[in-house]
Amino acid sequence: MDWKIELIDVPVTDVDRAIDFYVNKVGFVLDHDHRVSDDLRFVQLTPPGSACSIAFGTGLTEMAPGSQKGIQVVIPDADAARAQLVEAGVAASDVDEQPWGRFVFFDDPDGNSWSLQQVPPR
Template sequence: MDMRLEVVVIPVADVDRSKDFYKALGWRLDADFSAGDGFRVVQLTPPGSGGSVIFGNGVSSAEPGSAAGLYLVVSDIEAARAELTRNGAEVGEVFHDAGGVFHHAGTKDRVPGPHPERASYASFASFTDPDGNSWMVQEVTERLPGR
């Protein structure tokens, strides 16, 4: 049976501010539903993605800004960084890990610039939304077998 991860809930403090932020990044607004009791659900999808994010009022008990480890996969890390920056995100510099594979937690062993051989899965940049939910942008140019 196929199982697809299609929605991730992110905790935010200000729904309209978050909606405006993600829309400015070029994300498609899929839904914005409200109920009379203050419940509100907003869903947006990054360009080309099969997965979406949901946030709103009453959809998460997590602390606003506590989501981490959210990944956007791109084919060109430098072009993606430029586009995100142009659209209002404060994106950190492109980096790779000293070990050359994935990256350590935090900023340990970060080396400035893309991976020297532009190895797939090895170049990154990061940004946060207005609440501090953290996103990692990862360059993937060639998928591992079976992907």
């Protein structure tokens, strides 16, 4: 039996600001933005090439905004990913060289934290 992680909640305070950040600065694809009512709005975005998406909105989670820590995304080139983020105005860390990969870290406007990992050659 396959077990696939396909959706992760990212709690945010301002849905439209989060859409702008993830689409226009980080480069995610906006898959859905559906307002069911004033109390329920569902937004789903997917990193390019990913089988796993993120979701945020109104009425979706009880997590506090900014409490999602350590979402990790595998990327082919840490230097290129960092350059893309910085060029778009995202405060990204320098590339952190480790024996298990090269990492870049950044936070969204609410403080949810992300780790980008360039996996070492196998």
